[in-house]
Amino acid sequence: MNFELTKEQQMVKDMVKEFAEKEVAPKAVHVDKTGEFPVQTFEKMGQLGLLGIPFPEKYGGSGGDTISYAIAVEEIGKACGSTGLSYAAAVSLGASPIYYFGTEEQKQHFLVPLASGKGLGAFGLTEPNAGSDAGGTRTKAVLEGDEYVINGEKCFITNAEYAKTITVTAVTGKDERGKNIISAILVPTDTAGLTINSNYEKLGVRGSNTSEIILENVRVPKENLLGDPTGGFKQFLYTLDGGRISIAALSVGIAQAALEKAINYAKERTQFGQPIAKFQAIQFKLADMAMEIELARNMVYKAAWLKDNGKPFTKESAYAKLFASEAGFRACNQAVQIHGGYGYMREYEVERYLRDIKLMEIGEGTSEIQRLVIARQLV
Amino acid sequence: MNIFVLMKRTFDTEEKISISGGKINEDGAEFIINPYDEYAIEEAIQVRDAQGGEVTVITVGSEEAEKQLRTALAMGADKAVLINTEDDLEYSDQFTTAKILAEYLKDKDADLIIGGNVAIDGGSGQVGPRVAELLNIPYVTTITNLEINGSTVTVVRDVEGDSEVIETSLPLLVTAQQGLNEPRYPSLPGIMKAKKKPLDELELDDLDLEEDDVEAKTKTIEIYLPAQKQAGKVLEGELADQVKELVSLLHNEAKVV
Numbered sequence: 295m296n297f298e299l300t301k302e303q304q305m306v307k308d309m310v311k312e313f314a315e316k317e318v319a320p321k322a323v324h325v326d327k328t329g330e331f332p333v334q335t336f337e338k339m340g341q342l343g344l345l346g347i348p349f350p351e352k353y354g355g356s357g358g359d360t361i362s363y364a365i366a367v368e369e370i371g372k373a374c375g376s377t378g379l380s381y382a383a384a385v386s387l388g389a390s391p392i393y394y395f396g397t398e399e400q401k402q403h404f405l406v407p408l409a410s411g412k413g414l415g416a417f418g419l420t421e422p423n424a425g426s427d428a429g430g431t432r433t434k435a436v437l438e439g440d441e442y443v444i445n446g447e448k449c450f451i452t453n454a455e456y457a458k459t460i461t462v463t464a465v466t467g468k469d470e471r472g473k474n475i476i477s478a479i480l481v482p483t484d485t486a487g488l489t490i491n492s493n494y495e496k497l498g499v500r501g502s503n504t505s506e507i508i509l510e511n512v513r514v515p516k517e518n519l520l521g522d523p524t525g526g527f528k529q530f531l532y533t534l535d536g537g538r539i540s541i542a543a544l545s546v547g548i549a550q551a552a553l554e555k556a557i558n559y560a561k562e563r564t565q566f567g568q569p570i571a572k573f574q575a576i577q578f579k580l581a582d583m584a585m586e587i588e589l590a591r592n593m594v595y596k597a598a599w600l601k602d603n604g605k606p607f608t609k610e611s612a613y614a615k616l617f618a619s620e621a622g623f624r625a626c627n628q629a630v631q632i633h634g635g636y637g638y639m640r641e642y643e644v645e646r647y648l649r650d651i652k653l654m655e656i657g658e659g660t661s662e663i664q665r666l667v668i669a670r671q672l673v
Numbered sequence: 674m675n676i677f678v679l680m681k682r683t684f685d686t687e688e689k690i691s692i693s694g695g696k697i698n699e700d701g702a703e704f705i706i707n708p709y710d711e712y713a714i715e716e717a718i719q720v721r722d723a724q725g726g727e728v729t730v731i732t733v734g735s736e737e738a739e740k741q742l743r744t745a746l747a748m749g750a751d752k753a754v755l756i757n758t759e760d761d762l763e764y765s766d767q768f769t770t771a772k773i774l775a776e777y778l779k780d781k782d783a784d785l786i787i788g789g790n791v792a793i794d795g796g797s798g799q800v801g802p803r804v805a806e807l808l809n810i811p812y813v814t815t816i817t818n819l820e821i822n823g824s825t826v827t828v829v830r831d832v833e834g835d836s837e838v839i840e841t842s843l844p845l846l847v848t849a850q851q852g853l854n855e856p857r858y859p860s861l862p863g864i865m866k867a868k869k870k871p872l873d874e875l876e877l878d879d880l881d882l883e884e885d886d887v888e889a890k891t892k893t894i895e896i897y898l899p900a901q902k903q904a905g906k907v908l909e910g911e912l913a914d915q916v917k918e919l920v921s922l923l924h925n926e927a928k929v930v
């Protein structure tokens with residue numbers, strides 16, 4: 295047992311922390327207020343190799359591990375939740391499935407630009423009528439000659455408007471029991487018939503791009519089918535297991551930011567003749583926040599470590615995602631409470647943390663679905 | 674071009690610093706590359722990229738400095754050398770450090786040696802010039818620009834806000850001032866590659882030095898924190914009265930006028 299980060303992990307942490315403080319945090323308020331996607335930040339992150347941390351160098355990546363990646367997501371998310379979400383989605387949902395399931399050619403063609411930071415990836419699973427129940431996917435892909443013809447609609451897809459490639463799930467047939475076969479297909483965003491709209495008005499993570507995708511007779515070569523033609527469902531379950539680690543790390547980052555703001559404020563704000571940090575009621579809140587955040591971070595590291603060591607991590611990544619997002623929400627809520635009326639005002643930024651972190655209990659499987667995932671591993 | 678960078682691991686003066694038993698408390702402190710040395714590392718990398726050659730980063734210190742050396746390697750330096758004095762020296766000063774560095778550098782055929790202008794902990798700014806003196810090569814301190822043309826070097830030196838242009842030649846030692854460049858972040862692939870780059874560890878023995886040869890020339894009598902800043906005073910009342918009160922306070926209390 296060793297709880298220490300390696301030198302490389304420590305260096306990644308120092309570097310990303312400094313980068314996030316200097317380049318990401320100063321834009322967070324603007325990004326939230328305007329909903330502008332921070333394109334330049336992503337260019338810089340790409341140049342530094344942040345978009346390719348968990349992929350080998352031969353695919354344009356940085357050759358790091360999942361723990362380093364989780365550390366980077368935490369630090370970016372601490373500075374700006376919107377940037378953190380788009381970062382986590384670009385790597386865990388956009389690039390990862392191509393790395394896990396792609397052929398060598400697909401990796402060279404589709405993964406290299408994403409991992410080396412020359413473009414962003416997106417993963418289109420959710421549909422208006424298929425959210426938690428991804429088995430209910432209606433988008434269809436029909437093989438015509440050498441091409442798949444795709445028709446359907448996707449919603450709430452992170453980064454789609456800024457993506458080079460979207461991995462889209464679609465029904466490609468029926469198995470012997472008559473159940474839909476779901477496959478994943480790589481769709482370059484400049485393909486004819488693909489329309490991307492970004493008109494959502496969101497509660498939080500407002501600077502993260504969220505788009506609706508309409509596919510009308512979109513034709514892609516049949517070689518763009520990703521991995522096992524009949525295993526699309528299993529593939530995205532595995533992809534989401536990995537993505538949950540990053541959503542958990544993002545929750546930890548946002549909550550840590552809220553905790554630090556709350557501690558500083560509690561020491562400065564005086565009521566009844568003393569700093570409110572002297573009141574035990576406030577101290578107990580801070581103690582609970584700090585404890586839960588550290589427990590969540592430990593679970594993130596453990597799930598990441600299991601993944602890095604080739605061990606099963608489905609249950610642990612669900613633990614991490616569920617606990618970190620719920621504990622993080624509690625922490626952000628208490629941070630607003632500690633700030634009183636000022637906390638309700640934008641200027642103090644803690645209300646943004648609360649709005650941003652709410653998504654963590656919904657995206658990549660709601661809290662209810664995490665409990666289902668965990669329970670399935672138990673009974 | 675054979676380039677050497679003198680680097681120091683220091684505590685981060687922007688973090689909280691506490692003192693116990695007459696020493697700076699290392700437990701709570703954050704340690705970083707001395708910020709002026711970051712300019713030195715960046716400049717060395719830029720010179721190497723333009724002129725070819727190799728960048729070696731050296732530090733005199735303890736095992737703990739490996740992290741800062743690895744960071745320099747991750748930024749793009751080619752090699753690192755740690756001269757570990759942990760077991761040999763109880764106390765050292767600028768003389769000690771300069772002597773050790775010069776002893777290491779004397780047979781290395783360095784073309785260019787770059788250090789920080791000062792270390793933010795001790796703030797003496799002596800190590801660079803002392804090393805140059807011992808090696809018998811020219812030096813220019815607090816530089817904000819460096820141009821190398823064959824063996825001619827044109828340097829802009831910051832003199833308390835003004836600039837001085839100096840022409841000199843290689844081999845040369847310079848110390849970096851803020852504004853020389855914008856140090857890069859170590860990239861992720863850089864961090865991963867850093868662990869495969871050579872990092873040599875030497876001790877005084879390896880340099881044929883005895884403890885007596887490098888014995889400090891100075892003694893630290895006391896270390897203390899600056900006095901706590903008092904809360905400010907806001908004057909009230911009519912403007913004319915405020916001015917009178919201000920003058921009287923400056924005269925009687927602050928005793929500055």
Ligand SMILES: Cc1cc2nc3c(=O)[nH]c(=O)nc-3n(C[C@H](O)[C@H](O)[C@H](O)COP(=O)(O)OP(=O)(O)OC[C@H]3O[C@@H](n4cnc5c(N)ncnc54)[C@H](O)[C@@H]3O)c2cc1C
Pocket residue numbers: 383387417418419420422424425426427449450451452453499504653656657658659660661662663
């Ligand atoms: C900002 C944002 C970004 C997103 N990014 C992406 C993306 O990049 N790619 C992508 O594919 N999707 C993305 N999503 C979609 C997200 O994953 C879904 O919204 C989420 O999975 C929930 O699906 P739903 O919205 O259809 O809710 P529903 O599935 O309709 O759920 C509604 C409620 O019912 C509960 N519920 C559903 N089924 C059960 C059950 N069996 N037992 C108990 N309770 C249940 C849910 O927990 C929830 O509380 C994003 C969403 C948002 C808001």
